[in-house]
Amino acid sequence: MADTERRTTFKRQVVFFVVFLCVWAIGSRAVHYSVPEEMETGTVVANVGKDLGLDLKGLSARRARVVTEDGSQYFQLNGNTGDLFIKEKVDREELCGQTEPCTVHFEIILENPLQSYRTDVRVYDVNDHSPVFLESELCFKIPETTPPGSRFPLESAQDLDVGNNSLQSYSISSNAHFHVHTGEDDDGRKYAELVLDKAMDREHQSEVRFLLTAIDGGSPPRSGTAQVRIIVLDANDNLPVFSQAIYKVRVLENSPKGYLVATVSATDLDEGNYGEISYSFSQKSKENSKTFSINPVTGEIRLTGAIDFEMIETYEFNIQATDGGGLSAHCKVLVVVIDVNDNAPEVIVTSLISPILEDSSPETVVALFIVRDRDSGDNGRTVCSIEDDLPFSLKTTFKNSYSLVTERALDREKVSAYNITISAQDLGSPSLATEKTITVKVSDINDNSPEFSQASYTMCVRENNGPAVLIGKVNAFDSDSEQNAKVTYSLLPAEVGDLPLLSYISINSENGNVYALRSMDYEQTKEFQATVRAADGGSPPLSSEVIVRVVITDANDNAPFILYPLQNSSSPANDLVPRSAEAGYLVTKVVAVDGDSGQNSWLSYHLLKATDPGLFTMASQNGEIRTTRLITDRDTMKQKLIVVVRDSGEFPLSSTATLNIALVDGFSDSYMQFSDVFEEEEKDNTLTTYLVISLCLISFLFLISIIIFSMVKLYRRNYGGRCMSASGHVYGDGNFQNNLIDVTGNGTLPQNYRYEVCLTSDSGTSEFKFLKPVISSLPAEHSSSGTDLVKVQDRLTNSHLNNEMESAGQVRLSAAYI
Numbered sequence: 001m002a003d004t005e006r007r008t009t010f011k012r013q014v015v016f017f018v019v020f021l022c023v024w025a026i027g028s029r030a031v032h033y034s035v036p037e038e039m040e041t042g043t044v045v046a047n048v049g050k051d052l053g054l055d056l057k058g059l060s061a062r063r064a065r066v067v068t069e070d071g072s073q074y075f076q077l078n079g080n081t082g083d084l085f086i087k088e089k090v091d092r093e094e095l096c097g098q099t100e101p102c103t104v105h106f107e108i109i110l111e112n113p114l115q116s117y118r119t120d121v122r123v124y125d126v127n128d129h130s131p132v133f134l135e136s137e138l139c140f141k142i143p144e145t146t147p148p149g150s151r152f153p154l155e156s157a158q159d160l161d162v163g164n165n166s167l168q169s170y171s172i173s174s175n176a177h178f179h180v181h182t183g184e185d186d187d188g189r190k191y192a193e194l195v196l197d198k199a200m201d202r203e204h205q206s207e208v209r210f211l212l213t214a215i216d217g218g219s220p221p222r223s224g225t226a227q228v229r230i231i232v233l234d235a236n237d238n239l240p241v242f243s244q245a246i247y248k249v250r251v252l253e254n255s256p257k258g259y260l261v262a263t264v265s266a267t268d269l270d271e272g273n274y275g276e277i278s279y280s281f282s283q284k285s286k287e288n289s290k291t292f293s294i295n296p297v298t299g300e301i302r303l304t305g306a307i308d309f310e311m312i313e314t315y316e317f318n319i320q321a322t323d324g325g326g327l328s329a330h331c332k333v334l335v336v337v338i339d340v341n342d343n344a345p346e347v348i349v350t351s352l353i354s355p356i357l358e359d360s361s362p363e364t365v366v367a368l369f370i371v372r373d374r375d376s377g378d379n380g381r382t383v384c385s386i387e388d389d390l391p392f393s394l395k396t397t398f399k400n401s402y403s404l405v406t407e408r409a410l411d412r413e414k415v416s417a418y419n420i421t422i423s424a425q426d427l428g429s430p431s432l433a434t435e436k437t438i439t440v441k442v443s444d445i446n447d448n449s450p451e452f453s454q455a456s457y458t459m460c461v462r463e464n465n466g467p468a469v470l471i472g473k474v475n476a477f478d479s480d481s482e483q484n485a486k487v488t489y490s491l492l493p494a495e496v497g498d499l500p501l502l503s504y505i506s507i508n509s510e511n512g513n514v515y516a517l518r519s520m521d522y523e524q525t526k527e528f529q530a531t532v533r534a535a536d537g538g539s540p541p542l543s544s545e546v547i548v549r550v551v552i553t554d555a556n557d558n559a560p561f562i563l564y565p566l567q568n569s570s571s572p573a574n575d576l577v578p579r580s581a582e583a584g585y586l587v588t589k590v591v592a593v594d595g596d597s598g599q600n601s602w603l604s605y606h607l608l609k610a611t612d613p614g615l616f617t618m619a620s621q622n623g624e625i626r627t628t629r630l631i632t633d634r635d636t637m638k639q640k641l642i643v644v645v646r647d648s649g650e651f652p653l654s655s656t657a658t659l660n661i662a663l664v665d666g667f668s669d670s671y672m673q674f675s676d677v678f679e680e681e682e683k684d685n686t687l688t689t690y691l692v693i694s695l696c697l698i699s700f701l702f703l704i705s706i707i708i709f710s711m712v713k714l715y716r717r718n719y720g721g722r723c724m725s726a727s728g729h730v731y732g733d734g735n736f737q738n739n740l741i742d743v744t745g746n747g748t749l750p751q752n753y754r755y756e757v758c759l760t761s762d763s764g765t766s767e768f769k770f771l772k773p774v775i776s777s778l779p780a781e782h783s784s785s786g787t788d789l790v791k792v793q794d795r796l797t798n799s800h801l802n803n804e805m806e807s808a809g810q811v812r813l814s815a816a817y818i
């Protein structure tokens with residue numbers, strides 16, 4: 001019975017294996033393409049969808065993409081059309097070096113259901129590199145006894161291209177002694193030899209120069225040149241001879257620096273200096289010069305750099321042995337690098353589905369990955385495995401390609417995520433292994449609403465803010481995962497005053513940042529409320545709401561407004577102060593208001609300018625202007641004050657006002673007179689410029705008159721006496737009264753003054769005659785009771801008189817104290 005069951009089980013396994021191979025063969029069909037290198041980005045290689053017989057409409061839905069082992073992205077698949085196009089320019093020399101053919105391997109991955117197709121694109125070489133000589137000048141020393149037909153190896157040019165595009169032939173410029181021969185090694189490489197056609201005579205020509213040209217087989221061909229210099233030596237009839245024409249050695253990769261690779265040996269039958277041999281590289285390349293060095297005396301070749309089988313498998317270079325007479329011989333050294341197991345396998349995950357639904361059926365593909373080992377032979381063969389206690393298993397899809405599939409049903413309530421460790425081990429000795437851990441999460445259903453971090457939010461914004469300024473943030477958390485936990489924020493419709501809420505603030509739906517959309521005005525709106533809703537991305541979505549209170553703080557954006565004195569009023573702000581006022585007398589009070597609040601509306605008052613800064617003081621708190629001392633007769637009747645009102649904001653704002661104050665002895669009818677005086681003063685200021693110009697002109701004329709007068713005076717020395725006018729009238733001391741009134745406000749003059757006046761011939765009709773009625777016709781009753789008015793009139797009269805006299809330029813007044 002047991003044998004029967006075993007046979008039945010075996011048959012089932014065989015059938016299952018055959019079916020698996022058929023399915024694998026159907027799903028693993030490979031396609032091959034070819035493109036030349038350096039094609040432009042976006043060039044279409046082929047339509048893979050049609051070649052594989054795939055439904056083009058389903059390529060985009062199945063997320064068709066290109067996956068490579070090394071992660072390069074030279075090609076990309078258009079999921080809508082099925083076209084395979086070039087994403088990055090392909091440089092064949094950078095990709096494959098001298099390896100031919102150069103093939104890019106990748107897989108085309110489809111999901112739902114998960115499938116992959118092996119694709120190879122062969123990159124053909126184009127002639128995009130010219131042959132290059134590592135040295136611009138090649139120097140040879142050849143004895144003059146060298147017979148015709150002698151050959152001299154030339155340094156080979158380096159051409160990165162392959163095939164017909166690589167180096168094909170050499171040529172030299174016209175000369176009388178040499179021609180070049182192009183040969184081919186067993187491995188297909190071209191080399192050049194210089195052949196002597198005609199013997200050289202050092203006494204006739206000690207040096208020969210010509211140009212060596214290397215030409216490739218491209219269309220059109222490319223070329224490179226080097227200068228060849230031949231130095232003709234005296235006779236040295238024996239050439240050095242190597243013990244071997246080719247030295248072939250095998251060296252393990254990762255050999256240490258200084259490792260002895262090989263020893264070359266050459267002999268020379270000559271004696272003395274002609275028999276001394278030195279060794280050197282006859283052809284140099286970047287790889288050889290960085291990797292190997294040769295002892296010029298012993299011929300030992302040692303490692304100077306690391307060698308890696310995965311990078312370069314063989315090295316080939318020529319050694320030159322030169323005797324003391326300049327004769328040389330050449331041999332070839334071939335270094336074969338032996339691979340060692342120095343590269344651990346690499347696990348490259350090309351596709352991973354995470355999270356996976358907990359109700360996924362068995363055999364659901366979860367991940368695709370590739371195992372790669374850069375070593376060769378058994379060192380590059382690998383086996384792959386995972387842990388046994390997981391509900392997953394591995395299946396082979398292609399060579400070194402695997403798929404991770406579910407083995408049984410999953411349960412998120414028991415395990416929400418699986419950490420799967422993939423172990424890859426090669427078959428080398430000793431064996432190397434690598435582990436790669438991937439995380440497969442099990443998806444959840446949407447059963448939790450978002451929860452705000454606070455029961456309510458309060459946000460402050462300063463008025464006059466700029467647009468789109470961040471004023472706060474709300475935060476909600478959803479305990480679900482992925483899309484079910486993705487929270488979006490929105491504002492519920494509402495109104496603030498007469499405008500909708502959405503014209504005041506907005507919220508970032510992704511991160512909950514709240515922004516002010518317009519400039520806030522504290523004087524109009526001090527605060528408002530908004531309702532924010534947080535909804536998750538589940539289906540159907542769940543949501544919650546929270547209240548956000550937006551408080552507007554005041555900014556100092558209103559300058560103080562002066563109510564009194566009002567500066568834009570048609571009537572000026574004039575105040576009268578009696579001269580009998582005591583110190584501390586309240587003159588007036590400046591009244592101002594500020595539209596801001598708090599500290600921004602605290603006002604301070606300061607006296608900016610004053611006609612007499614020591615006469616008045618201003619209270620900084622209430623704006624009261626008071627006298628600081630008693631008023632004297634010397635104080636100017638007209639006082640002008642400029643006050644500034646400043647608020648206490650962080651950046652204070654201010655306003656200024658001008659006050660006109662008159663010092664009077666009484667308040668009877670003086671106010672209207674002083675108003676006229678202030679108005680006349682403003683008008684007189686506009687004439688100042690013209691008066692200055694007139695005064696300058698009159699001064700110039702007066703200077704001319706003085707010069708003329710001096711000349712006449714010298715002529716008439718006996719002229720003197722009192723100064724008389726043309727009319728014969730003489731003005732003496734008796735013509736003026738002695739009881740004059742002091743216009744300075746100090747009372748009657750204590751002493752008399754004598755005036756000597758000289759007038760012109762027509763001064764009898766001038767306005768100067770009005771002095772007599774002003775001085776002589778003062779009524780007696782005005783000497784005491786009308787003192788205040790008389791003082792003001794005298795000041796105005798004298799001021800007008802002085803202006804008239806200065807403008808006329810015809811009067812000279814001199815006073816002598818008695």
